[in-house]
Amino acid sequence: MFSFIRHRKIWYILSLLVVLPGVVSIVLQGFNLGIDFTGGNLMEIRAKQNVAIGDVRAVVEELKYGASDNVQQSGERDYLIRTKNLSETESAKLVSALNEKLGGVTLMQNNMVGPVMGRELAFKAILALLIAAVLMLIYISYRFEPKQGIAAVIAIVHDILVVLGIFSIFRLEVNSTFVAAVLTITGYSINDTIVIFDRIRENMRSRRKGESLEDLVNISIWQTMTRSINTILTVMFVLLALFIIGHSTVKDFLLALIIGVVTGAYSSVLNASPIWVDLKLLEQKKQA
Amino acid sequence: MRWSKILTLAVILVAVIAVALTAGAPLPIFKDNNWLPWGKKITLGLDLQGGVHVVLEAKDTPESKVNDDAMNRAVAILQNRINATGVAEPLIQRQGSKRIIVELAGIQDPEQAVRDMIKPAYLEFKTEDGQTIVTGKDLKDATEGRDGNSGQVMVNIKFNAAGTQKFAQATSQNVGKKIGIYLDGVMLQNPVVQEPIPNGEARITGYADLDEAHKIAIQLRSGALPVQLDVMAKTTVGPQLGQDSLASSLKAGIVGLIAILVFMVVYYRLPGLVADFSLAIYALIVLVIFIGIHATMTLPGIAGFLLSLAIAVDANVIIFERIKEELRTGKTIRSAIDAGFKRGFVAVFDANMTTLIAAVVLYYFGTGPIRGFAVTLGIGIIASLITAVTVTRWMLHLTADTNLVKNTKYYGA
Numbered sequence: 001m002f003s004f005i006r007h008r009k010i011w012y013i014l015s016l017l018v019v020l021p022g023v024v025s026i027v028l029q030g031f032n033l034g035i036d037f038t039g040g041n042l043m044e045i046r047a048k049q050n051v052a053i054g055d056v057r058a059v060v061e062e063l064k065y066g067a068s069d070n071v072q073q074s075g076e077r078d079y080l081i082r083t084k085n086l087s088e089t090e091s092a093k094l095v096s097a098l099n100e101k102l103g104g105v106t107l108m109q110n111n112m113v114g115p116v117m118g119r120e121l122a123f124k125a126i127l128a129l130l131i132a133a134v135l136m137l138i139y140i141s142y143r144f145e146p147k148q149g150i151a152a153v154i155a156i157v158h159d160i161l162v163v164l165g166i167f168s169i170f171r172l173e174v175n176s177t178f179v180a181a182v183l184t185i186t187g188y189s190i191n192d193t194i195v196i197f198d199r200i201r202e203n204m205r206s207r208r209k210g211e212s213l214e215d216l217v218n219i220s221i222w223q224t225m226t227r228s229i230n231t232i233l234t235v236m237f238v239l240l241a242l243f244i245i246g247h248s249t250v251k252d253f254l255l256a257l258i259i260g261v262v263t264g265a266y267s268s269v270l271n272a273s274p275i276w277v278d279l280k281l282l283e284q285k286k287q288a
Numbered sequence: 289m290r291w292s293k294i295l296t297l298a299v300i301l302v303a304v305i306a307v308a309l310t311a312g313a314p315l316p317i318f319k320d321n322n323w324l325p326w327g328k329k330i331t332l333g334l335d336l337q338g339g340v341h342v343v344l345e346a347k348d349t350p351e352s353k354v355n356d357d358a359m360n361r362a363v364a365i366l367q368n369r370i371n372a373t374g375v376a377e378p379l380i381q382r383q384g385s386k387r388i389i390v391e392l393a394g395i396q397d398p399e400q401a402v403r404d405m406i407k408p409a410y411l412e413f414k415t416e417d418g419q420t421i422v423t424g425k426d427l428k429d430a431t432e433g434r435d436g437n438s439g440q441v442m443v444n445i446k447f448n449a450a451g452t453q454k455f456a457q458a459t460s461q462n463v464g465k466k467i468g469i470y471l472d473g474v475m476l477q478n479p480v481v482q483e484p485i486p487n488g489e490a491r492i493t494g495y496a497d498l499d500e501a502h503k504i505a506i507q508l509r510s511g512a513l514p515v516q517l518d519v520m521a522k523t524t525v526g527p528q529l530g531q532d533s534l535a536s537s538l539k540a541g542i543v544g545l546i547a548i549l550v551f552m553v554v555y556y557r558l559p560g561l562v563a564d565f566s567l568a569i570y571a572l573i574v575l576v577i578f579i580g581i582h583a584t585m586t587l588p589g590i591a592g593f594l595l596s597l598a599i600a601v602d603a604n605v606i607i608f609e610r611i612k613e614e615l616r617t618g619k620t621i622r623s624a625i626d627a628g629f630k631r632g633f634v635a636v637f638d639a640n641m642t643t644l645i646a647a648v649v650l651y652y653f654g655t656g657p658i659r660g661f662a663v664t665l666g667i668g669i670i671a672s673l674i675t676a677v678t679v680t681r682w683m684l685h686l687t688a689d690t691n692l693v694k695n696t697k698y699y700g701a
Contacts, residue, residue, distance in 0.1 A: 046528060088403050088519060095399065108529040110399060112522040117343065128653035135645045143638050180588065180650065180658045184595065184665075187646030191599070191639040195606060198635035223613075230605045234551060235598040238544035242594070245540035250533075250587060 004221050005214040008274035015158055015271060018263075022165010031168050034175030037122055039115030041065075041086040043094070047077040048104035056081065059101050063094060078108060086112060125179040129160075132183065136190055144197050147279045152193045155272035159189045162263040163256055177253040185260030188235075192228065192268035199224050200273065213280055217273050225269075232265050293690040300683070304568055331377070332393070333586030333660065336534045338527030339393035342402055346386045346515040354386055358514040363388055368510035369405055387520065393584075398524035406517045409507035412470045413455070413490075421458040421467070423512075426451025428488075430508035432501035435493075441501045442493040443508065452488025460484035471504070537590050544594060548601055556608050562687055563604040566680040570600050573671045578664075588661035596668020599643065603676040606639075607632035621688045629681050636676060644669050 004011070035042050045056075056079050057071045070082035086094065091110060098105045133153055140149035160182055167174055199220040207216060239261065243254040334341060346354045346362065363382055370378045370392065379391035395401050411424040428448040434441055447455050458467070459481050468478045469492055476492055495501040525533075549567070552560035574593065578585070611628030619627060647669065650662035 044529065088406070092399065092403065106526060106528050107399060107524070108526045110522070110524045112519060114345075114520040117521045124653050128649050131653070132646050132649040135649065136642050139642060139645060143641075176658065177588070180654070180661055183646055183650050183658075184661075187643040187665075188595070190642045190646070191602070194639040194642055195635045198638055202631070202634075224609075227602075227605050227609045230551075230555065230609075231598075231602045234548050234601045234605070235595075237547035237551065238541075238594045238598055241544035241547065242537065242540040242591070245536050245543065250537075250591070253591070 001218070001222060003214070003218050004270060005218045005274055005277055008270070008277070011270035011274060015267070019158060019161045019165060022161060022169060025168040026164060029168065031164075031174040032171040033118075034173045034178075035082065035111060035113045035118075036176040037118040037174065039085050039113050039118045041081075041083045041091065042109075042111045043081045043083070043091075044074060044108040044110075045079055045081065045095075045098055045105040046075070046108050047079070047102050048106070049102075050077060051102045053079065055102060056098070059097050060094070063090075063097060065090065065094060085114065121176055121179070125176075125182075128179075128183060129186070132186055136186075140194070140197075144201060147283070148197050148200075148276050151272045151276035151279060152190055152197070154275055155193055155267040156186050156189055158267045158271055159185055159260055159263045163260050166259055167256065172252055172255070175252075177250070178256055181253050181256035181260065184257060185264060188261060189264030189268060192231070192265055193272040195227060196221060196224050196268060196273055197276075200276075213277055217277050221269055221273055228265060228269060232261060235261050293686055297683075297686050297690060300686075301565065304565055304572075331582070331584045332530075332534065333584045333589065334391060334393040334523075334530070335525050335587045336530050336585065337394045338398065338525050338530035339391065339395055340398035340402055340522065340524040341391045342389070342405075342519055342523075343383070343521040344388045344390065344406060344517040345520045346388070347518055348515070354515050356385070359386070359388070361514045362517065365510045365513055366390060366405060369506055372506040372510070373401070373404075375401075388517070394527075396527060398526070402519065402522060402524070404503055404507070406513070406519065407507050408472050408513050408516065409510070410472050410512040411508055413458070414468045414470060415458065415462055416465050416468075422447060422451050422454050424508065425512075426454060427508060427511075430505045432495075432498060432505045434498070440493050441495045441498050442491045443495070443501050443505050445490045445492065445508070447488035447490075449488075452486075455488055455490070456484060456486045471507075533587055537587060541590060541594055545597070548597070552601065552604070556605075558687065559604075559608045559611065559684060562683045563601070563608070563680060566604070566675055566683055567597070567600060569679050570671055570675040571597070573675060574664075574668055577667050577671065583663060584660065586660040588658065589664045592661040592664035593668055596665050596672060599640065599669060600672035600675065603636045603640070603672055604680060606635050607676065607680070622685070625681070625684050625688060629677065633677060637673065640669050640673050 047056075053071060053073055060071060060081055060083060065083040065086065070080075072080045072082075074080045081094075083094070091112070095105070095107055095110075133156065136156075137149040137153050140152050163182060163185060166172070167178065200217055203216050203220050203223075236258070239254055239258050243251060243258065246254060333339075346359060348354050359382060363380060366388065367378075367380055370380065370390070375392045375395055377393070379389070381389050383389050390405065392398065392401055409424065411427065413421045413423075415421060426447050427445065428451070429446040431444050432441070433444055462481050463483060464481065466478050466480050469476045469490075477494055492504075495504070549564045552563050552567075554560070556563065574596070577583075583589070607628055610632040611624050614624035614627045615621070644666060647662045647666040651659055651666065654662055
């Protein structure tokens with residue numbers, strides 16, 4: 001039987017290799033923040049006939065609503081237009097100008113966020129994450145043991161950093177649905193970890209004399225392996241179906257979830273349990 | 289074989305299939321089947337049928353400061369204006385001390401609706417030298433109509449007692465001069481006073497059609513907003529996008545669901561089939577709860593439901609894996625099922641509780657769409673816990689008791 005625990009340094013290094021570039025990117029170039037955070041206007045239109053993306057840009061530029069490089073094709077004849085914060089009148093002016101110059105457009109959606117709202121959202125998101133982490137830590141400490149709580153939270157932080165890092169590196173938009181995705185990943189990743197911890201808890205009760213902690217944890221990981229794989233498969237069926245068929249506006253949300261589910265499974269098997277083993281061994285060393 | 293058990297199982301299967309088929313009725317895929325009993329009980333959120341969510345914030349104006357009373361009056365006026373347009377089930381609520389949230393679903397032009405909603409509608413009649421004679425406060429009623437002779441579209445105005453007196457006095461003093469009618473500081477008309485008007489009635493003309501006159505009449509009737517309302521955040525979804533989103537997410541949901549159902553049967557054989565049925569029951573339970581609490585189905589809501597479905601599948605997977613392990617140790621099918629459930633449930637419980645914590649936190653800190661996601665996820669998790677230990681277990685026992693399948697191979701061992 002292959003020992004996941006003996007080779008744990010490899011998994012730690014792999015994790016660092018994925019996390020570090022992301023962290024560097026976050027520090028150096030930050031995020032491509034959506035209007036939910038920065039404030040501004042995001043409009044999606046569907047043209048009645050085929051138009052060039054340049055024509056859409058020209059209309060926005062002519063009105064001097066800024067951000068002309070932020071016109072983006074989102075469907076066959078659908079365009080996303082990001083502009084500065086538009087008042088109701090400005091918004092109406094842009095729609096009628098587009099309607100006139102592009103031979104008729106249907107307004108698909110129009111979102112405006114004032115700058116104050118953005119700050120509130122960022123604050124609430126971080127607060128929600130912290131509170132969720134603390135509550136989970138308390139629950140796991142109570143049901144399992146504090147060290148497993150710490151290991152589980154480290155695994156979550158790993159998952160969040162991976163998703164944040166990938167979104168930063170590839171300049172994917174970070175908005176309020178992304179925040180929801182991160183929180184979902186948190187809930188889902190911990191789900192994976194708990195099932196393995198549950199097996200460890202059970203095996204600890206019937207632990208034979210002389211059985212090393214590494215072996216016990218490794219057996220627990222293998223015992224839950226089929227479940228770990230099957231669970232990922234079923235979630236992926238749903239997420240991939242939504243990703244492929246779903247509308248463009250939810251694609252980033254699903255992409256975050258897909259990355260999160262994969263890294264969540266990785267960290268549950270290859271980070272959380274090994275970290276717990278290390279924490280336990282550290283404790284034993286101190287006692288010796 | 290035990291025919292009574294087989295019969296019970298058959299009855300349950302038929303019942304579940306029957307309910308599942310009729311329960312499909314709230315989903316728009318069956319929308320023509322009006323005879324189905326559940327029909328159209330689930331309201332679609334504004335992201336699925338088009339609509340607008342807007343956060344308004346009050347600003348002080350020279351006339352009045354933002355206070356509790358002014359905010360309540362503003363909400364009442366918004367309510368009047370929106371009700372007069374006939375939108376079904378609008379949501380208008382105060383948030384904090386200065387904000388009002390309005391949600392309107394199922395409207396054709398959400399952009400225009402917002403503009404109409406927040407018009408101050410401050411009406412003034414002014415003399416040539418700029419003196420205000422009467423304002424919106426002196427108004428008793430405003431109705432749109434057509435002139436009997438010319439067919440011209442107009443808004444008829446009636447003043448209250450105080451207004452009638454002021455208007456009569458002003459018109460008698462200004463015969464031959466002009467009196468301007470201003471709405472929100474913009475001059476609508478500047479007619480010459482022919483003779484004193486003692487009855488407190490006036491008319492404003494010059495509208496393109498009856499619809500425009502109707503909107504103005506609503507605004508005048510509901511009164512001027514006591515405070516200036518600015519749009520802080522706005523999400524409008526056109527009906528077109530709503531339709532697209534609904535169709536594509538339903539399609540995706542069905543594809544993902546079928547993939548899960550097939551996977552469960554292929555991998556877990558007989559228990560997989562049982563799991564598929566308990567998943568159907570699970571979905572029905574969740575649907576009933578949604579209808580019961582009058583939940584609105586939104587895109588994030590559907591995502592939350594699908595995620596909870598995946599979690600429900602996971603509960604089954606965990607338990608079935610345990611049953612397989614127990615079977616390998618040589619236990620009988622029945623005792624393997626019992627032992628598998630007993631041991632598997634602890635893991636399912638702890639795993640679901642931690643996810644539930646995340647859902648609850650999301651609910652408390654989230655707004656609008658995120659809350660919808662949290663609600664469906666939370667309901668889904670609880671329903672999944674209940675069905676996993678009751679329905680799946682009971683069905684598995686029943687199946688084992690029929691003695692139809694004795695080979696443990698069909699249990700995946």
